[in-house]
Amino acid sequence: MENMDEVIHNIETILCSERPRLLCLCTRLAGDAHIAEDLVQETLLEAWKHLEGLREPEKISAWLSGIARNVYLRWARKQGRQQEQSLQLQTEADESLNVLEETLADDFDMEVELERKELAELLDRAMDLLPPETRASLLERYVRESSLSEVASLMGVNVHTASMRLKRGTLALRRVLTDEFKLETETYAPNENAEWTQLALWCHHCGQQRMLGKLDPVQGDLYLKCLTCCPRPNDYVSWNTGIKFLEGLKTFKPALSRLDKWASNYYRTALREGSVTCIDCDHPVPLNFGIPTETSSWVRQRNAIVIDLLCNHCGSRCHTCIDTxxxxxxxxxxxxxxxxxxxxxxxxxxxxxxxxxxxxxxxxxxxxxxxxxxxxxxxxxxxxxxxx
Ligand SMILES: [Zn+2]
Ligand SMILES: [Zn+2]
Ligand SMILES: [Zn+2]
The missing domain is CATH 3.10.450 (Nuclear Transport Factor 2; Chain: A,)
Structure with missing residues (x-):
């Protein structure tokens, strides 16, 4: 839990530092920079409300990306509904049109208000626990999004004191989150709803087990696990999240064969050219060797040369043992x-x-x-x- 405490103490730094990467991801998803700004804002608020759902602090980037995708999907569904409804509206007679429009407007406002209300309530409950100056610092920092030095000068204190107040404030917020939001904390674990499926495919690392697979055609996720090679809960033979070309694929064979072809081409290009175009944001990713900390235990144990392709622009990351x-x-x-x-x-x-x-x-x-x-x-x- 020490790790978790650390993360929550540093919430302001971490959430801010993730902003550019999330903006890049949301721009790619929504195809519009202005909408992306809103989506990122909502993502950070969601993350802040659900901090307890972050079970592995070192995976905060992946966790935030998962939230961003959910926020985007919710937005996209709403867009779809609005378009459908406006199509229906066009076929209605003029007089009923006005009535319908008013009803719809009411519905949508209610939906927006509900979320605002939830957030406002959360803030109120937390704020009651805080001394007035801490409360003011938090509002300034998170609601008005002022920088740490701006907060300090507004409060007439130095940056160190301002930062201490914010830390005390986030601790108090955490107490509220722990008490009141326990039930919501599981929501953003990756692939909570998808099931592991037994595949005919044998594990090609050990040959001892047939592999288990998990496929999420909505998110574009594909996981492979071998119970011999992957003893820890977060060990995978293959772990791919948010892959555009996997979206919509509901069976393993086509998904795996596309993934294999793509991966081989991606790593081969990086080896040949010294860099490769990022799968998520189209920026160049430099060729690099080394074992990422979040890898599975079998990768570490193999004593192999690992290609590690980390996009410095959006944080998207792929790695593989070169001999595979x-x-x-x-x-x-x-x-x-x-x-x-x-x-x-x-x-x-x-x-x-x-x-x-x-x-x-x-x-x-x-x-x-x-x-x-x-x-x-x-x-x-x-x-x-x-x-x-
Ligand atoms: Zn295995
Ligand atoms: Zn980018
Ligand atoms: Zn990128």
Whole structure:
């Protein structure tokens, strides 16, 4: 819980620092910068109301993106409803049109007011717990969105004192959130509603289990899990959220094959060009190697070279062990068709044809068959393939 406390103490810094990234995401989703501003505002308010739902503070970016997508979907649905209703309206006679319009206007106002009212109530309850100057600082900072130094000068105190007041204030807010909003806190966990499905596909890392899959065609999410390789709740063989080209796909086969093709092309381009166009925001993402902290435990244990593509502009991130690119070679795909249960051994580092190289070995679980791919360590350019 220490981590969680830390995050809540620093809520003002974190939420502010996430703003540009969320703006980028919402602009992409809504296709309009002004609407995106509203969506981000709402996202940050939602996040603030549901802070207790953040179960893993180090995943705050993913958590916020999830909220932003929900906010966007709600907005999009409302747009759809409004368009539908205005289409219906056009077919009505003139006199009933006015009546209908008034009714609709009332409905929509009620919906907006309800959310404003919820927020206002929350603030009131929390504010009652606070000394007047702390309360004023919080209002200035979060409702009027003044900077920390602006708050300090308005209160006639130095930045340090202002920051202490805000911290005390957020602690008090947290007490209210914990007491009154416990029931709402589960809402924003990723894929809460989707179910794990048993797939025919064997785990290609260990060959011990058939994989479990989770697919969310609305969010564009696809998760794969193997119970042997992924002992921790947040370990995945593959974890993809908010992928545009997965939206609408309701079965695993087409989703997986699209994902494989896309991933191989994405990482190959990065290796070849030194950068690749971000899947979320179209800005260039530099090629980088290293293991991201939020990765699954099996990635860490494999002792492999990991390609880590982090977009500095929108925070979107993809990573993979470089030797798994072997799976997209036709020879290896053919091997896997003949031997569906294989395991990928940890890569061996050797020297081949005078350059540092890697050996990626797939071996059959049910027979002695194996295929070895020798490729350059730097870009995984294939030098040789043995066996198969
Ligand atoms: Zn496995
Ligand atoms: Zn961007
Ligand atoms: Zn990006």
């Amino acid at each position: 690119l072997a799976f997209n070679l036709p020879e290896v795909q053919d091997f896997r068709r003949r031997y569906p249960r294989i395991r990928l051994l940890p890569p061996r580092q050797i020297e081949a044809e005078g350059v540092p190289a890697l050996v990626a070995t797939c071996e059959s679980i049910t027979s002695a068959a194996r295929i070895e791919v020798v490729a350059t360590r730097e870009r995984f350019d294939v030098l040789n393939i043995y066996g198969g």
